[in-house]
Amino acid sequence: MPAVELIPKGHVAHLVMNRPEVHNAFDDGLIADLTDAIDAVERDPAIRAVVLTGTGASFSAGADLRWMRGMATASEADNREDSLRLARLMRRLQFLAKPTVARVNGAAFGGGVGLVACCDIAIATDGAKFALSEVKLGLVPAVISPYVIAAIGLRQARRLFLTGEIFTAPAALAMGLVHETVPADELDAAVERVLGLLTKGGPVAQAEAKRLALGMGGMDAAAMEATDATNAALIAKLRVSPEGQDGLTAFLGKTQPSWLG
Numbered sequence: 001m002p003a004v005e006l007i008p009k010g011h012v013a014h015l016v017m018n019r020p021e022v023h024n025a026f027d028d029g030l031i032a033d034l035t036d037a038i039d040a041v042e043r044d045p046a047i048r049a050v051v052l053t054g055t056g057a058s059f060s061a062g063a064d065l066r067w068m069r070g071m072a073t074a075s076e077a078d079n080r081e082d083s084l085r086l087a088r089l090m091r092r093l094q095f096l097a098k099p100t101v102a103r104v105n106g107a108a109f110g111g112g113v114g115l116v117a118c119c120d121i122a123i124a125t126d127g128a129k130f131a132l133s134e135v136k137l138g139l140v141p142a143v144i145s146p147y148v149i150a151a152i153g154l155r156q157a158r159r160l161f162l163t164g165e166i167f168t169a170p171a172a173l174a175m176g177l178v179h180e181t182v183p184a185d186e187l188d189a190a191v192e193r194v195l196g197l198l199t200k201g202g203p204v205a206q207a208e209a210k211r212l213a214l215g216m217g218g219m220d221a222a223a224m225e226a227t228d229a230t231n232a233a234l235i236a237k238l239r240v241s242p243e244g245q246d247g248l249t250a251f252l253g254k255t256q257p258s259w260l261g
Contacts, residue, residue, distance in 0.1 A: 004033035006040060011048040012195055013041045020056025025064035026086070026111050035089045038096055049198045050096065051191060052119060053103035059128065062110025065252065071239055072248040079236035086111065087143040087228035093118040094147055095214070095221040097207040099198045103191050104128050104169075104178060113177070114144030117151035120210065122178040123190050124169045130177065133164035138247030138257065142235035146227055150217060152177050 007014040015037050017024035024030070041047050054060055071079055093100065093115065102116045104124035109131045116122050116130075132141045132148065141148065141161060149157045152175045160167070169181045182190045198206070214220070238244045243259075250257040 002033055003027075003030040004037050006037045008047070011046060011199070012051060013037075013044070013047045013049075014051045014053065015041070017052075017054040017060055019064075020054070020058075022064055023056065023058035023061035023107065024054035024112070025061045025067075027064040027067040028082075028085070030064075031085050031089050035085075035092055038089070038092045041098065042092075042096055047098060048203055049099045049101065049195055051101045051103050051195070052093075052115060053105055056106070058106040058112075059102075059104045059108040060112030060115060061107060062112055062133075068248060069252055072245065072252065074239075076236045076240045079239045080232050083143055083232035083235045084228065087232050090114050090118050090144055090147055091221065091224050091228060094219070094224070097210065098203075099206055099210070101191055101194055101198075102178075103187060105184070105187060109133060110141065111144060114141070114147055116177060117144065117147040121194055123180045123182065123187065123194065124172060124178045125184040125187055126169050126181050127184065128169045128172070128178075128181070129166050130169075130172050131164065131166045132160045133166075135162060136164045136247070136257075137251050138241070138243040138245075138259075139235065139238050142231040142238075143228060145231065146219070146224065148177075150219060 001018055003017070003019055005016040005018050007016060015034065017030060017034065019025060019030060041050055071082060100119040102119035102122040104116055104122060106125065107129045108116050110133065113130055113132055134141045156175045169178065172178045173181050180190060239248070247257045
């Protein structure tokens with residue numbers, strides 16, 4: 001099965017992350033498939049809106065363990081290239097010229113939070129949980145940081161980037177990461193309501209409205225590409241640093257990093 005399924009339903013494209021056995025965690029395949037699916041949606045004039053979701057119990061658990069194991073032993077240059085691929089995915093989703101809806105069916109950690117933040121509208125189940133836990137590995141949420149900060153604000157980001165704590169769907173709602181929380185059995189109905197609202201707008205006007213909102217908020221695709229390069233270099237440097245190696249090794253080996261010892 002592909003890591004991502006693109007399922008057209010009328011004028012709506014459903015992009016479904018399909019790795020439920022690892023809670024839709026990121027690896028090279030999922031990043032490539034999701035980027036390709038977004039590019040395909042961009043080129044299809046019949047698609048008016050996009051719904052992004054995951055199969056199984058989680059939306060996306062962040063980085064895949066096997067992928068992290070490979071990155072822990074890779075060079076700084078390879079880590080930078082890897083981070084740039086993730087950064088491109090986030091940038092393509094953020095600036096996709098069509099309305100996007102995150103259907104957050106469960107936990108979203110790390111890069112999963114980034115995907116939620118990059119969508120125009122986010123609806124989560126009441127029981128969904130979120131975390132930006134990279135510091136617990138001696139790392140930082142580098143490439144997703146511009147999008148997360150734009151969604152939740154600098155003050156909230158300063159806390160969550162530093163503590164790495166898990167927070168609930170009501171907390172995500174209060175800080176602006178998601179727009180609505182509903183019981184799990186009402187999630188699809190809530191998404192359909194939003195899609196109904198989106199169909200009332202002109203597609204050209206919606207594309208311009210999205211570009212206008214992002215521009216007024218100081219976000220430009222060309223400028224973001226330069227920011228992505230800087231942030232990719234940062235996370236690559238941290239992954240190969242002594243603290244990053246210590247944190248990744250401890251996490252993968254289910255031991256404690258030295259700073260806890």
